[in-house]
Every structure is written in C-alpha cells, then in structure tokens.
Amino acid sequence: MNTTIFSYDWSYLLPEFTVLGFATLVSLLDLFLGKRISKTALAWIALLGVVLAGVFVVGNMQALTEPIQYMNDMMRVDDYGNAFKLLFLTGVAFTILISMGYMQQGEVKDTGEYYYLILSGLLGAMVMASSADLITLFVGLELLSLSSYILVGLRKKSLNSNEAAFKYVVSGSLATAFTLFGMSYVYGLTGTTNLYQITERLAEAYSTGFGFMVLLSFVFLIAGLAFKISAAPNHMWAPDVYQGAPTPIASFLTVVSKAAGFALILRVLFTAYRGVMDQQMQASVFEELLWFISIIAAISMIIGNTMAMRQTNIKRMMAYSGIAQAGYLLVPFAAISQFFFQQTVFYLFAYLLASFGAFAIIMVVTQDQKTEDLKAFAGLYHRAPLTAVAMTIFMLSLAGLPVSAGFFGKFFIIWSSILHANYWLAGIMIGTSIISYYYYFGVIRQMYMRTGDTEAKLRLPIGVGVVVLVCSLGTLVFGAVPDWGIQFIQAQLDPNFTFADMFTPGK
Template sequence: MDLETLLSYPWGIMAPEFTILIVATLLSIMDLFMKDKVNRNVLGWFAIGGVVLALIFLIGQFGAPVQMILYDTYRLDSFSVAFKLILLIGTLFVLLLGLDYGKKEIKYRGEFFYLLLTALLGGMIMASSADMITLFVGLELLSLSSYVMAGLRKNNLQSNEAAFKYVVNGGVATAITLFGMSYVYGLTGYTNLFDISDALQNPVVLENGFLLAFAFFLVFVGLAFKVAAVPFHMWSPDVYQGAPTPVTAFLSVVSKTAGFALILRFLLVVFGGAHGIQPLQPLLLDTQIYIAVVAGLTMIVGNVMALRQTNVKRLFAYSSVAQAGYLLVPFATLSIVMFENVWFYLVAYLFMNLGAFAVLQLVTTQSGTEDLRGFAGLGQRSPLMAVGMGVFLVSLAGIPVTAGFMGKFYIFIGALSTGHFILASVMIATSVVSYFYYFGIMTQMFFRKAPTTEAMRVPIGASIVIVIAVIATIGLGIVPQLAIDFFNTNFDFSQIFMRV
C-alpha cells in the first residue's frame, strides 16, 4: 500500500480507536517512569479522560454514512457505533470502580488501567471489523488483555488459578473459532465478510452445504466460549471469583457485549444469505434449533447453579451465564426486532450489572469476605446503598418497573411472535428461579443483623456509578421508549448489510 493510498482514507472514522490507543500507550510509558510510591490513580483519571474524549468523537459519528477503509476491512456504520457506545460507557464505569479498588489487592495498578484500555480497543475493533483477519485481531487483543487482568492479584492463588484457566479455555475457544473460519475461507477463498457472503451463492459452495454448516457450528462454539454460554461456560465461575472485582465487572459486561457484537456481525453478514444443507432452506433456519437448545440450556444451568452459590462473585458468574442465555434467544428466534432487542437488553444489563458490582466491590472490600454473609445488615449500615443494590437485583430478576424487566419483555414478545413458545416458557420459568438467589442477597441486606453498626465508606468513583446506574435502571424501566426512540433516531442497523 503506497503513501498516497494511505492518506486517501478517511481516518476520522477511527478517531475513537486512535484516542484509546494513544492514551493506552501514554499510560504505559508514564507508568514505566513513575516512582513506585506515586499514587497510580492519576493514571486512572487520565484513562477516564481518554475514554470521555473517545465518547465525544463517537457521538460525532451518529448518523454518519457507511464508510470503509483499509481495503474494506474496517467500517463505520450504525451497528459499530451502537455497540461502541456500550463498550465505552461500560469501560468508563469500570475505570471509576478501579480507582477505588484496594492497593494491596493490585500492587501494579498502572498495568490495570492501560490493559483495560487495550481490551476496550480490541472490543471496538471487533465491532467495526468487516474481515475475518481484523475480527480475529480484535478478538485476541481483547482476550490477551483479559487473561493478564484476571491474574493481576499476583499474590492470590485464586487469581493465579483464574488466569491459568482463562488462558487454557480461551486458547481452546480461539483454536475452534479459527478452525471454523478456515473452513469458511477454504470454501470461498475470501476473508472479507461481504465477499464471503457473495461467494456463498456459488454453485460449487452450494454443493458443500454440510461443510458450511460444520463451519457455522465451529465458529458458533468458539464464540459461545467468549460469552460463557452452556456448555462452554465452565471457566467463568473460577475466573469471576479469582479476578479483581473491577476486572470481573469488565468481563461480565464489556467483554460479553463485544462477544455478542462479533456474533451478530459475523453470523448475519456471512451466513445471513447462505443456503443450508438443503439448498432451498436458509442456513440460519437450519441451525435455529441448535441455537435455541444452547439458549435454553444456558438459561436453565446458569440460574439453577446460581442457587447453590455462597460466594457472591461465583453467584454473579452464573447470573452472567443466565443473562447470556436470555441474549441468545433473539438469535434463535430471528425476529424482525432482533437488533433492537439485543441492544436494549445490553444497555439495561450494563447499568444494572455494573451498579451491582459497584456495591459488591464496596461490601467485599470493607467486610473482608466474598461470602453472602458479608451483605448482612447492609440496610442498617448503609440504607441508601442497600436500596440501590435492591434496585439492581430486582432488575436482574426481571421484575416490572425496571430496565431488566423491559429488556426481557421485549425478548419474550419477540420469541412469542415467531412461534418459539418453549423458549418463551423457559425464559419465564428461569426468571422465577432467579428470584430465589437474588432475593437471598436482599434477605441478607434487610433481614439479617449487621456485625457492626459502623457506616460504610462510599468512595466518589463508586458513588457516581451507583447513582447513574440506579437512575438509568429505573428510568429505562418506566420510560423504555426513550432508549427505543434514541436507537431508532440515531442507528440504522440495516447498514450492517450495506457494502457501500
């Protein structure tokens, strides 16, 4: 590629990514030359400033036409902008939590801040990629950064175990994903998603429908590891328990959002128009039953296993597995409001889950235990924080007048409208099961005696996250149309299929 071609690209479409890259690079250099005794929170505030600046650039891209650069491997469209918005806001909240996390837990705090940004950058690349190579680069950048962050509590055996298990399972998932992609490349001869989609109409490819279905299966299995869908979820409880709490929050929301963005982009653009094993049957309809089974099992196993947990981080790991099951339902139903439902639920999940993790971090840090008993008497010690946690738990359980309820309701209606009555029934049944463990935490907060009457200290970072999350969780539950109107006004998800 010559210089003239490089300069001809509209590099402004990558302004948010360049901002995160530059800030992460500067943070790593600053951390290298800072003395050991200097408080690393200054790096955290610098990272927060970088994410806010990237958000400003991203907001400026709302309503922009579809653009592609680097030989159509990287694109700006409504799909990428919508998911980057969730990724940036989620990372901003995690950074605020990271400011308050104990110095004794993470000795090398500078690493946390710039590794978090590189993981974010990987997720943003995944959201904008239009080529299997750039998709894989983004996926690995996110994954490798996450592996290191999971083991940042270097003197903690659980953290060491978490990092090891995450690396091993992540490596297996990567290998399976690459194997599936190699079949796609072998059948079509292309790595660009739109070229692959066109090539799948070739009669020679149509004669190999079984191989294409096998490739779909492999890619989906590999990506199911990333979003912790059953039966590929076994790494998540140990990783969530062993990783530092801000990292656990990042994995549960931001990493999962990037995973679903990749699944949407890859499966719909590549396989959306592909023929199945029977030439007259679309491949996505052939595979509906498989995705439906995975979604159903993920909801059932996640919620049932959460009932047995006494460690609150493991409980939220299985809760996160269950939430992945709810998010997989639109993929199985393929309703006309699929994009809208997935995006809205991810936004709701962002606020209710990160708000819950903010309270969880405060309680586990100040009580010195990750056991459910650490929440005992929180309603007496810190009534406002207990009420906030109650709002998040009610929303996660899917009880009316919360964002979580509206998100599940939209997905439920989408399942009913396409005739998937069994999946809709599983959604209702598993949501009822979740009441038991979510309300178990509320029982501890409001009906158990506090071991001490001393009020809990709430740092500024956690306070900001909790207040914003409570307002958004209740607001989106009462007036969900605000988010829907925002979505319809600023994003046109049909652009995902536009080549330019």
Template sequence: MDMEALLSYRWGAMLPEFIILVVATFLSLLDLFARKTWNRKWFGYIGVVGILLAMISLLLLLNEPPVSILEDTFRLDGFAKAFKLLLLGGAACVMVLASSYEPKEGLTYRGEFYYLLLTALLGAMFMTSSGDLITLFVGLELLSLSSYILAGIRKQQLSSNEAAMKYVINGGIATAITLFGMSYVYGLTGSTNLLEIASQVTFLNGRAYEGMLSLAFLMMLVGLSFKVATVPFHMWAPDVYEGSPIPVTAFLSVISKIAGFALLIRLFFTIFANAPAKEMTTSILESMQGYIGLIAGATMIIGNLVALQQQNIKRLFAYSSVAHAGYLFVALAALSPFMFDAIWFYFLAYIFMNLGAFAVIQLVTIASDSAKITTFSGLYKRSPFLAISMAIFLLSLAGIPGTAGFIGKLNIFVGALSVSSTHYVLVSIMIVTTVISYYYYFTLFVHMFFRPSYESAQIKKPNGLLVSIGLCACFTIILGIVPNIAYTFFFEQFSGFTDFFS
C-alpha cells in the same frame, strides 16, 4: 500502497480508537518512567477522561454516513456505532471501579491495571467495526490477551493465579476452534473480507458446500460460546469471576460479553444469513436455529439452577451472567425483526444494572475482606444508600416491572413469540428460569434488609463510585419507566442497522 492512497482514507472514522490507543500508550509510558512512589490511582482518572473523549468523538460521528476504509477491513456503520457506545459507556463505569479498587493486600501492578483495561477495550471496539476475518481475529485476541493478564494481576493470590490459568487454557481452546471454523470459510470462498464472503457463499449450493459451511458455523458457534459463557462452555466463568479483581470481573461480565455478541452477530448475519441450505429453500443460519435454541435453553436452566447453590457473591453473579447470556441467545434463536433493537436495549440495561451491582459488591466485600453473601447482612443499617441501590439493581436483574431489566426481557419475549409458535418452548423456559432467579436475587435482598449485620467494619465510599452507583440506579429506573427514550435514540441514530449489509 502509496502515500496518496493512504492519506485519502477517512481516518476520522477511527478517531475513537485512536483516542483510546493514544491514552493507553501514554499511560504505559508514564508508568514506565514515573517514580514508584507516585500514586497510580490518577491513571484511572486519565483513563476515564480518555474514554469520555472517545465517546464524544463517536457521538460527533453518529450523523455521518457509513464509512469503509482499508479495503473494507474497517467499517463504521450503524451497528458499530451502537455497540461502541455501549462498550465505551460500560468501560467508563469499569474504569471508575478500577480507580476506587483498594484490596487489603494492595495492588502492586496498578499502572498496568489501567492501560490493560484500555487495550482490552480497544480490541472490543475493533471487533464491532471489523469487516474482515483477519481484523476480527486481531481484535478478539487483543481483548483476550489483555483479559488473561488482568485476571491474574493479583499475583500474590492463589485464586487469581488459578483464574488466569483457567482463562488462558479455555480461551486458547476457544480461539483455536473459532479460527478453525474461519479457515473453512476462507477455503470455500478464497476471501477474508466479510462482504465479499457474503456474496460468494450465495453461489455455494450443494450438499458438500452446505456440510462444510454448517461445520464452519458450528465451530464458530462453539468457539464464541466460550467467550460469552454459555452452557456447556461456561465452566471457566465461576472460577475466573471469583479469582479476578472485582473491576476485571465486572469488565468480563459486561464489556467482554457485549463484544462477544457483537462478533457473533457480525459474523453470522453477514456470512451465514446469505449461505443457502436445504436446496436453497432456507439459509445456513435459519437451519441452525435449533442448535442456538438448544444452547439458549440449557444456558438459562443450568445458569439459574446452579446459582441457587452459591454462597460466594462473585460466583453467584458469574452464574447470573451465564443465565443472562441464555436470555440473549433466545433473541438470536428467534431471528425476529426486533432482534437487533432487543439485544441492544438489553445490553444497555445490563450495563447499568450489572455494573451498578458490582460497584456495590466492591465496596462491601473490600470493607469486610470477604465475598460471602452473608457479608451483605444488615447492609441497610450500615449504608441505606448502598442497600437501596443494590435492591434496584437486583430487581432489574430479576426482571421486575418498572425496571430496565423487565423491558429488556419483555422485548425478547415479544420478539420470539412474534415469529414462530415453536418458540413457545424457549419462551416458557425463559419465564420459568426467570422465576427461579427470584430466589437467589431475593435471598440477597433479604440479607440486606431483614438480617442482622455480622460486620462492624466501616464501608469506605469514594465520591466517584457513589456518583456512578447513583447514576446507574437512576438510569435503571428511567429505562424501565420510559424505555422509548432509548428506542427513539436507537432508530433515529442507527436506522435499525439497515446499513449492516451494505
């Protein structure tokens, strides 16, 4: 490629990624050359500024037409813009958590803590914009490798070492299975470009081709199910969530999950929605709905039932995260016309209610040096603001009307029921398991408001974290009362992802 061709590309489409890359590089060099006596907490504030600048640059690109550069390996379409906004908004909240994270034993590698969060974010952003199997895989690995290190960054803690080891082993297996599935697609089509693959698979009709593509689909589904922690590929999640620092746990439960679903959608709806099956009467994706539905049902049931037994708050939220992955898989299994907007809105609500809850968890658990649920006993008397905010987040996670979580689940219900009567089974499971989740969410509610406090330690409340908690609580209520604000923005700015296949 000559210089003239290189300069002809519309590099402005990658401006948000360039900003995150520059800030991450700057922080790594600053950490390398700065004195050890410097307070690295300021790195977190620089990271927040960098993320906000990247978000502003992305907002300036919203009205731009779809852009495809570098031989269609990088796409900036409505889908990429929508999910990048979620990733950047969630990452800004996580970076605020990281800036306020002060464990009792201290954090030796605080500088690495911040720029590794940024490199993980960069990988997630590339996953949403990738138009090629190679760049998809590079983005996935950048996210994964950074996450492995972050999970074990508290090197003096055995639980953190265990979390990193289990995450690396399970993540490596998942990556290998995903890559194996991708290799079949490449072998059948001779291309790694997603749009080129989509045009090629339409001509691959016959039992042999259908069998190979079905096998590729199942391997990718299994590998990516590890990434988003669905049953039975979820066993790493409780231990990794428990052993990781709380900002990392929050990152894995929200940012990593958003990126995993973005990758699932980008792959499956570009490739397998076009691949013919059953003598060209349907597509591979539609023929595999049963498998996706099976994973969704098992994930909702096991995630919620096992959560009932948890006494550790981080493990409880790990299984809660598993259950929410199941709810999102219901939308994938239904393949309704409302699927894209339902998933996007659910993640928007999930960012506010889950990251807000983790912010409260961080303040309470660090003050008491314990992650047991009983440490929340009497929280209302110790800090009414934190208790009321946490109550709002729990109500939303449980799907109580008047909150963003309720609207998110309602959209998935309606979407599933509008397509086929066979989805009544999945919707019934979703309703029953949602009711089951009331027990463990309201158990925490009871501890905060109706149990005497067993802790006398003062809760330190950094101003930045309090502002984040307040904003998350406000948006959780606003989106529950007037969700049309988000939906109007979605359809006006992203056109319902109509440019997804172009």
C-alpha cells in the same frame, strides 16, 4: 485510481486512535515516572481518554450518512459499530471509576499495567465492532482476550487469582482453536476473508454440494464464540475466573467482554452466513442454524440459573447469573425480527447498568467484611440504607421485575419470541427467570432480614458512589420509560439504517 493510506479520511477512526494514544501515554508515564505519579492520576488520565473517545463516537453518529470503509473494507465505521462502541466506552468508564477505590487496597501493585491493559482491551473490543474482515476481527478478539487474561491474574500473590488466570488462558486457547478452525473452513470454502464477499461465496459453496461443510463451520464458530459470551458449552471458566479476578475486572468481563462477543457474533454469523439464508434455502438451512442457537440459549439459561441457586459466594453467583443472561441475549438470535438489533442493544444496556452497579457495591461490601460470602450483605440496610436500596434495584433488574430496565429488556425479547411462535424458548426464558428470583432475593433477604456482625456505617468511595447513582437512576428511568431508550437507538444510532442494511455491502 490507486488508493493509498493517505487517501482515507481517518477522522472517523478517532475513537480507536484516542484509546490507543491514551493507552500508550499511560504505559509511558508508568515506565518513566514510576512511583512519582499517583495511582489516581493514571486512573483520571485513562478515564479522560475514554470520555474523549466517547465524544468522537457521538460525533461520528451525528456526521455519518453511510458506512465509511477502510483498507478494502477490512474496517468499517457504521451505526451498528457505534452502538456497541458506546456500550464498551460506558462500561470501561464505570470500570475505571470503580477501580479508583479498589486500587487503594493495594491488592494490585502494577497500577500502570492495570489501566493500560483495560484500555488495550477496550481497543480490541472496538476493533471487533468495526471489523468487516476475519483477520481484523480475530486481531481485535485476541487483543481483548490477551488483555483480559493478564488483568485476571494481576493479583499475583492470590492463589485464587493465579488459578483463575490459568483456567482462563487454557479455556480461552481451546475456544480460540475452535474459532480459528471454523474460520479456516469459511476461508477454504470461499477463498476470501472479507465478510461481504464470504456472504455470496458461502451461498455458492452450499448450493454446489458443500452444505455439510458450511454447517460444520457454523457449529465450530458458535462453539468458539460461546466462550467469549460465557454461554454453554464454553461456560465453566466463568465462576472460577470471576471469583479470582479483581472485582472491577469481573464487572468488565461481565458486560464489556460479553457485549464484544455479541458484536462479533453479529458481524460474523449474520453477515457471513446471510447468503446461505436466502429465500430458496430459508426453510431448511435458516431453521437449522437458528435451531442450533436456540439449543445453546436454552442450555445456558437452565444451567446458569439452576447452578446460581447453589452458590454462597456472591461473585460465583454473579458469574452463573451472567451465563443465564447470555442465554437470554441469545433468544433474539433464534427468532430474527425487525427489531432484533434494538432488542439486543437495549438489553445489553440494561444489563450493563444493573451489573456494574451491583459489582460496585459487591466490591465495597466484600472488602469491608473481608469475605465474599453472601452473609457479607447481612444487615446492610441498617448500615447503609441508600446502598441497600440501590442493590435492591439492581437485583430486581437482573431478575427482570418491574419497574426496571431489565424487566422491559426481557419483556421485548419474550414478546418477540411469542410473536414468532417460538413458544418453547419463550417458556424456558420465563421459567428460568422465575427460578432466578430465588438467588436474587437471597441477596435482598440478607440486606433487610438478617443481622450483621457490625452496625458501623458503610460509606462508598466517590467513584463507586457515582457509578451506583448513575446505574440506579438509569435502571429506574429506562424501566419507567423504556421508549426513550428504544427511540434513541432508532433515531440516533441508525437514523437511515435497518437491520438488513448491516448485511449489505455499501449500506
């Protein structure tokens, strides 16, 4: 039977169509109405699109009994993709809420472009999560990347923003070249771009004398994708970009872009290379591939935490913290377990709550004090006690201390590494986490033990207040009862789905 474009049930792609439609609507309203439409109205329209897309994702989760394939399996809607889409949508909703207060400062003049670029970046991330083909994966990656490049440089009169955008584009282009080079090797060895066909053919290529080429393609792909998650060796762009980008965009890059990078790594590396990791080759190839990831994770944790200790700029400190967090998130990749998927999603969710809450407060404090130095937080407890308490919660969660969602996120990863006898990597994770207490507690020390230049009360904009409240409550709730989060991931995101099913065609 001939399959046409009208043969598919496109309702399962309503989340992507909704984001695309609202991005187009915002751009058209900005084009034709210009100054006659307020900045706040565009923000609310963009937020409505994100919420509506989220409703459709939840609907897909309830209705989905097996993965839905489109266009010869170039796109697939499954529980794995839905899990990451919820993370993306939540992160972008927080970004828009934070941006409402930020845009009032007038640093970014192009309001329409700002919001529809955020939505187009979101669309790219969602495409990455649902792709089962190298072509659509790369299209989603570039849509997210190009949107991010422009968003970083939207403060056109800021030299820091211009420099950040330039460095981001140059570094991103090099990373893209590495990624494409690795993909070209994969295509040359297999003759296909479909990930599930690659799974079988890459194993054949390895067993017929092309083992070195297979491993080389893996190395190039990992090196290129490390840029998207700001892990070593492609991490040096992060501090300059975070410092120069508008603060809401820095939070967007911290969580949404990083989560999209991990979605891509999961789709490509642990689907395409699954065939190489069969029982006959597991002792040699599997350990070689995971050893390479372990080295990247260890270097990222060490560099991120040690460099963060030296920072006096709060946004640069958070950038190096993000590099370390990328290392933590790579640890489960080095010791694949039955609960690998749940560990990764739970930690990403905990990281989302802590990072967005922290950046929301950072934005307000730095704008109020006209500086991004750590000293801007001096005396914050006396000016805004509840805000200081919320910031303390976020710092404790990022540090991985009880009772916070970040603590259990790290605990699950460390415990899994120990159970799989990956002691040296677990030890590095514990040691670098202890090192991170120095700079996280440095922020807390400024808020409670230092005197600021003013005693004037500091009030949070409504949108920022909502984000801080939701993130702080979420961090505490999932820190007190983490089982709720794990059970939700198991029962709602993958009721009949195991991690191994993600790598099996038709599962």
